[in-house]
Amino acid sequence: MEALAFKDDISGSGAAAAANSLQLIAFSIGEQTYGVEITTVREIRAWNGATPLPNTREFVRGVINLRGTIVPIFDLRARFGEGQTSPTKNHVVVVMSVGEKWVGILVDAVSDILTVSKDEIHNVPEGNSVDTELLNGIVTHDSRMVGLIDLHAVVSGAKVDA
Amino acid sequence: MSDLDDFKATYFDECSELLNELEEQFATIEAGDHSSNRLNAVFRAIHSIKGGGGAFGFADLVGFAHAYETLLDHVRDGRVELSEHVIALCIRANDIVADFVNAAKEGVALEPGFGADEKAQFDALTSGNDPDLAGAPMDEFDIDFVPVMVHLQGTDDEDDAMPAAAVADPLVDSFEAPPMAKESGRWLIRFAPHSELYARANDPLLLFRELASLGQVEIRAILDEIPALADFEPFGVYCVWEITLVSSTVTEAAIAEVFEFVDGNCDLTIGPAEATPQVAEASIMPSLTELADLAAPSQPARLEEPEDGTNVLSFADLAETLKPALKVAPPRLPPPLKSIAPVEDHDGEGSGRAGAEDRRNGVQSIRVDLDKIDRVVNMVGELVITQSMLTQQMDETLRAHYQELVRGLEVLAQTTRGLQDSVMAIRAQPVKTVFSRMPRLVRELASKTGKKIRLETIGENTEIDKTIIEQLSDPLTHMIRNSADHGIEQPERRTAAGKSEAGVIRLSAEQAGGNILIAVEDDGGGINRERVLQVARDRGVVGPEQMLTDEQIDQLIFAPGFSTAAEVSDISGRGVGMDVVLSNIKKIGGSVHVKSWTGKGTRMTLRLPLTLAVLDVMLVKVAGSPYVIPLSSIVETIQCARANFSRMPTGGQVLQVRGEYVQVVDLAQRFAMDTDVDRDSRFVVLCEAEGGVKVALVVDDIIGQQQVVIKSLEENFQSIEGIAGGTILGDGNVALIVDVQGLKSASNARNKAA
Numbered sequence: 022m023e024a025l026a027f028k029d030d031i032s033g034s035g036a037a038a039a040a041n042s043l044q045l046i047a048f049s050i051g052e053q054t055y056g057v058e059i060t061t062v063r064e065i066r067a068w069n070g071a072t073p074l075p076n077t078r079e080f081v082r083g084v085i086n087l088r089g090t091i092v093p094i095f096d097l098r099a100r101f102g103e104g105q106t107s108p109t110k111n112h113v114v115v116v117m118s119v120g121e122k123w124v125g126i127l128v129d130a131v132s133d134i135l136t137v138s139k140d141e142i143h144n145v146p147e148g149n150s151v152d153t154e155l156l157n158g159i160v161t162h163d164s165r166m167v168g169l170i171d172l173h174a175v176v177s178g179a180k181v182d183a
Numbered sequence: 184m185s186d187l188d189d190f191k192a193t194y195f196d197e198c199s200e201l202l203n204e205l206e207e208q209f210a211t212i213e214a215g216d217h218s219s220n221r222l223n224a225v226f227r228a229i230h231s232i233k234g235g236g237g238a239f240g241f242a243d244l245v246g247f248a249h250a251y252e253t254l255l256d257h258v259r260d261g262r263v264e265l266s267e268h269v270i271a272l273c274i275r276a277n278d279i280v281a282d283f284v285n286a287a288k289e290g291v292a293l294e295p296g297f298g299a300d301e302k303a304q305f306d307a308l309t310s311g312n313d314p315d316l317a318g319a320p321m322d323e324f325d326i327d328f329v330p331v332m333v334h335l336q337g338t339d340d341e342d343d344a345m346p347a348a349a350v351a352d353p354l355v356d357s358f359e360a361p362p363m364a365k366e367s368g369r370w371l372i373r374f375a376p377h378s379e380l381y382a383r384a385n386d387p388l389l390l391f392r393e394l395a396s397l398g399q400v401e402i403r404a405i406l407d408e409i410p411a412l413a414d415f416e417p418f419g420v421y422c423v424w425e426i427t428l429v430s431s432t433v434t435e436a437a438i439a440e441v442f443e444f445v446d447g448n449c450d451l452t453i454g455p456a457e458a459t460p461q462v463a464e465a466s467i468m469p470s471l472t473e474l475a476d477l478a479a480p481s482q483p484a485r486l487e488e489p490e491d492g493t494n495v496l497s498f499a500d501l502a503e504t505l506k507p508a509l510k511v512a513p514p515r516l517p518p519p520l521k522s523i524a525p526v527e528d529h530d531g532e533g534s535g536r537a538g539a540e541d542r543r544n545g546v547q548s549i550r551v552d553l554d555k556i557d558r559v560v561n562m563v564g565e566l567v568i569t570q571s572m573l574t575q576q577m578d579e580t581l582r583a584h585y586q587e588l589v590r591g592l593e594v595l596a597q598t599t600r601g602l603q604d605s606v607m608a609i610r611a612q613p614v615k616t617v618f619s620r621m622p623r624l625v626r627e628l629a630s631k632t633g634k635k636i637r638l639e640t641i642g643e644n645t646e647i648d649k650t651i652i653e654q655l656s657d658p659l660t661h662m663i664r665n666s667a668d669h670g671i672e673q674p675e676r677r678t679a680a681g682k683s684e685a686g687v688i689r690l691s692a693e694q695a696g697g698n699i700l701i702a703v704e705d706d707g708g709g710i711n712r713e714r715v716l717q718v719a720r721d722r723g724v725v726g727p728e729q730m731l732t733d734e735q736i737d738q739l740i741f742a743p744g745f746s747t748a749a750e751v752s753d754i755s756g757r758g759v760g761m762d763v764v765l766s767n768i769k770k771i772g773g774s775v776h777v778k779s780w781t782g783k784g785t786r787m788t789l790r791l792p793l794t795l796a797v798l799d800v801m802l803v804k805v806a807g808s809p810y811v812i813p814l815s816s817i818v819e820t821i822q823c824a825r826a827n828f829s830r831m832p833t834g835g836q837v838l839q840v841r842g843e844y845v846q847v848v849d850l851a852q853r854f855a856m857d858t859d860v861d862r863d864s865r866f867v868v869l870c871e872a873e874g875g876v877k878v879a880l881v882v883d884d885i886i887g888q889q890q891v892v893i894k895s896l897e898e899n900f901q902s903i904e905g906i907a908g909g910t911i912l913g914d915g916n917v918a919l920i921v922d923v924q925g926l927k928s929a930s931n932a933r934n935k936a937a
Contacts, residue, residue, distance in 0.1 A: 072917040073808050075854030076904055084909060084917045089565055091909040091917055093900040122899045179901065
């Protein structure tokens, strides 16, 4: 479905629409769907354990070896304050670049590639402070709500406050 | 233009090497070795710097280098004595040349008249001896570089600076000149190149042009040797030249100098010529065209030399150009009067050249981007890991069943280790590259402080990883400044204390196991402990009640912002010196130690790892996760069941080992992780932090010892207290490197807070 919609977007509306649209990788945590811009995603891999880091917050699951470089893994569920994920081989790590750095986000599953128009992005309603802090906006796709992750916010504040 | 920039970059690279060599040569000359080898090496270095400088139009540099070179030439000939004064002048001149080169590199202008004093001194020294050369006008020397300029830049815009003879194309002008009227000062030169001359991309035409700039020349090609076409060898050399040079001023040495760069690759005879007979029409013209055709195939041989490949004129062109000259040249064989064979010594130069020859044939080197080497180092690191991973996979059943596989893996292990060593050796450089910058620093410091200081260097061929060498320059500079400013006393005080007037700073390097020790030692007054302690108390670095041992006081000089200098001089005293040393050295995994003897001197020792890339570690387990502890900091390991723990009144734990009480850090506790390992089966790893302070780390299990490649945590994350970095184990998992020093200081802070 989504793939078709994507095709229509490109051929139908032309360059103007393409410039105004955004491609997202959508992934899920429980029932909730989140998305990040596709250009930031470097790699998607299965969960294969991580070396825990001492003196870090609970949402830092540790570090993994990504072809010779050390990449930290953030547990997105824990980051939203819903407790640590108990990962299995079926869980997925989405490796993304945030500025100069590469980080991995532990999620339940990667679901889709979505194309949305920038005009459809809504502001996050005031209220839940964690949501406002970690989301850039909300889009609706196929009557599902997709939260746009603010990666910079997710990876900040990883150390335990002394 | 970018080509030219490339050439420039190469030139500056070479300059810095040459300047280093100058520094070395003068160190030996100063020590009393006045052999002609040394002087020739110095002369060559300056000559090369000047030559390149001329090609790029750095007039100031060339002017100064020229005057310097003239002086060296006089010294070489024995016309000027190599007195201490002259040596001192030369050493200062080296610094000035270095400044000129730097200014040219950065594109900044030095103040007008920079180096003029020294230049005047050169002229004064040389003018008394030889009216011919002394104070010779600068422009005469630009001629040396005319060919180079023409080839690199392809412009003639420097022509105005040249004397009349060279203004117009020397070829046209001089080669077609009518037979000279003057009969005096005629020289006959017979020039028979060997094939190596062409193989090294030398071009006779360039030499002839240079000769033409000395006076009027007639050039004849002797083509008797050219064989029949059937016997003609494409790379053979069949052409010999005879040149008659007319000039009233030129000396034999000046002519020989033209051929300096092809010396050894040709037979050369120079002698006074008889009066020229009538000009006869050359009878060899027909064969000349033949020569032009025949010579063409010899071109590829010379084009193989990439450096000059684009610049050389072809042999055929040369023959073409020579036609007019040949028309007016009488075909006769002159009697060679004096022969200068390639190896024969004149002006005492022979041995020096032989040395250069050896070097050319002996050690060959290439320039490689450090990035490329780093990539190889990284990949070899990964290879080592993969190899150890494979070895770990071998269990007993596999071993029994596949003996060939086991043997293969053993060979692989050996080869990988060898490969790793070789790669590391590529990055290793002698510390000489840093040490050689220090003599100049010491000279400058000596003249600023009015002290007499001699620098001695020992073990400068000790090799360390290049990445460490780069980090070494700043700390060493600070340490030497400190020694010169605070250590060495004024000459009067030294004499009063019964020491020699000149202080000595000794810079030494040696390898000790897996470490390199670099020491800066002076024979000055030692650290004034009372004053250091006083200042430390004044600034609150040390509490009023705190008692310190001598050694602890000495270490205070590394505290940030610490300075005992009463006044801030431009050398030191701002207090940003020694703590920079400490932090820089710590950053590369080294440590600093000071030892001072009152009235006798101070020694500061840097202990550095051989390489930054690979670390020998002990692999341990804490709460199920792997950690590694640098082997260099481990003193011993003890089973907890046998260890002698005691509890302090504050609740902290100490370990008693050999009569010493050592602070205990339980890693599981410290890293806030749960461990289910029974206390008695755990282990104590006794480590030594900086300054010999010990700390006992408690871990769950000791797994083994291995080499790891250090990876940064900050690259993708951030630094974590107590963790120095990460590494990747054989099974592909990440292990964290324990920062012994960091744990020690952090737990101190915690204890205080608790």
